[in-house]
Amino acid sequence: MSLIARHLEAAGISTLCIGSARDILAAGQPPRAVFVDYPLGHTVGKPFDATDQGNILEGALSQLTTMTVPGTLVSLPNSWGSEMWREEASTSDGGDTRQARDSSPQFQYPADRLAARRTGALGANE
Amino acid sequence: MPMHTPVQYMQSITTRYLRLGYTPYRWFAADTPPPWQPLTQRLSEVRLGLISTAGAYVLGQRAYHYRDDASIRAIDSDTPAENLRFSHITENYLVAARQDPACLLPLSGLRTLVRRGVLGALSKKVFSCMGGIYSQRRVQTETAPALLAALRAEAVDVALLVAM
Numbered sequence: 001m002s003l004i005a006r007h008l009e010a011a012g013i014s015t016l017c018i019g020s021a022r023d024i025l026a027a028g029q030p031p032r033a034v035f036v037d038y039p040l041g042h043t044v045g046k047p048f049d050a051t052d053q054g055n056i057l058e059g060a061l062s063q064l065t066t067m068t069v070p071g072t073l074v075s076l077p078n079s080w081g082s083e084m085w086r087e088e089a090s091t092s093d094g095g096d097t098r099q100a101r102d103s104s105p106q107f108q109y110p111a112d113r114l115a116a117r118r119t120g121a122l123g124a125n126e
Numbered sequence: 127m128p129m130h131t132p133v134q135y136m137q138s139i140t141t142r143y144l145r146l147g148y149t150p151y152r153w154f155a156a157d158t159p160p161p162w163q164p165l166t167q168r169l170s171e172v173r174l175g176l177i178s179t180a181g182a183y184v185l186g187q188r189a190y191h192y193r194d195d196a197s198i199r200a201i202d203s204d205t206p207a208e209n210l211r212f213s214h215i216t217e218n219y220l221v222a223a224r225q226d227p228a229c230l231l232p233l234s235g236l237r238t239l240v241r242r243g244v245l246g247a248l249s250k251k252v253f254s255c256m257g258g259i260y261s262q263r264r265v266q267t268e269t270a271p272a273l274l275a276a277l278r279a280e281a282v283d284v285a286l287l288v289a290m
Contacts, residue, residue, distance in 0.1 A: 001179045001257060001287050001289045002154055002156065003154050003262060003265045003266060003270060004177065004179075004255070004265065004269060004270045004273055004287060005160075005285070005287050006156070006160055006161055007266065007270035007271070007273075007274060008270070008273065008274055008277065008285050009160065009161040009162065009163050010161040011274050012163050013163060013175075013274070013277055013278075013282065013283075013284070013285050014163045014164070014165040014283065014284045014285070015163075015284065015285045015286075015287060016284065016285075016286050016287070017287045017289065018286065018287070018288050018289065019288075019289035020289065021132075021133070021135045021136075021289070022132035022133075023132065023133075023134055023135055023136050023137070024135060024136060024153055024289075025289075027136065027153055027154065027155045027156065028153070028154045028155070028156055029156035029159070029160050030160060030287075031160040031161060031162055031163070035132070037130070037132055040135075040216075040219045040290065041219035041220060041221065041222050041223060041229065041230070041290060042222055042229050042230075043229070043230055043288050043289055043290065044228060044229055044230060044231075044232040044235065044288060045228070045229060046222075046229070047222045047223075047225055047226035047228075047229050048225075048226050050228075050234075050235070050238075053228055053229070053232060053235045054235050054238060054239075057232055057235045057236065057239060058239060058244060060286075061169055061174075061239070061244070061245060061286070062169065064165055064169060064172070064284060065165060065168065065169055070159055070160045070161070070162040071159060071160050083130060086130060086133055089133045089135070089138075090133050090134065090138050091138060091142075092138045092139075092141035092142040092145065093142070094142070095146065096142075096143070096146060096148070097216060097218050098192075098215050098216055098258075099192050099215050099216070099217050100192065101192050101193040101194075101215065102191060102192050102193060103191050103192075103193040103195075104191055105188050105189040105190065105191050105213070106189050106190065106191060106192055106213040106217075107189040107211070107213065108189065108211040108212060108213060108224060109211070112185055112189060112211055113189075115185050115186045116186060116187060116188050116189070118186070119186040119187070121186065121187050121188040122188055
């Protein structure tokens with residue numbers, strides 16, 4: 001994400017990155033970044049919680065007009081509530097949590113494959 | 127202020143994969159200061175573009191694959207939530223967004239901010255890519271230029287990039 005933000009910014013588009021891995025954001029040094037201290041996968045808030053999501057979005061976007069130093073990384077004050085997730089997120093135990101590096105499209109649902117065939121996005125023999 | 131030290135993902139993931147005998151993932155580490163395009167408009171005047179790196183796609187589109195898929199998808203910003211999908215190599219982080227896409231692709235939230243006059247406008251099309259690309263060269267030569275061209279066609283003032 002930081003690579004893309006830097007590319008866009010260098011080409012004249014202002015950018016704001018929002019992420020939940022502070023160390024990865026810090027390493028990439030995008031022009032403007034906001035950190036949300038939530039478990040990965042909830043960058044814009046808790047599921048089905050429009051208040052939390054709106055709060056994060058507005059909190060992040062409000063930073064756009066106040067950041068003046070390239071590479072600024074601001075932490076939002078939002079709290080997940082329970083802290084149980086941190087231990088699992090921090091562990092180096094366990095196996096590989098990634099999917100296989102397969103080069104065929106990985107549809108969320110089997111029906112998505114049929115829908116993509118109908119639009120021509122997926123070939124008949126794929 | 128956060129009461130806890132943020133999770134050290136790079137350290138814990140690197141340790142895990144070394145223990146399993148895999149080559150560590152190489153996250154991008156900047157060695158130059160970031161570029162800077164000053165923002166002159168107020169937020170209420172900004173036409174915002176959106177990029178999700180979580181592999182978002184729409185029902186009917188081709189899903190992402192997991193072997194350095196450097197392609198992008200254009201998504202209508204009024205796409206109903208029930209037609210939004212996600213494919214990303216770390217599917218374990220997609221559990222929430224596959225139930226409520228707004229966790230990673232905040233279309234409804236941004237539309238609300240536009241309605242309230244907080245944000246000027248949201249572009250007609252927003253964009254996605256699959257952030258788990260191992261080749262930084264391909265991100266720089268394929269994904270980033272494609273997203274730049276797409277955002278320029280939407281005439282956005284600002285791009286909001288949402289990581290998974």
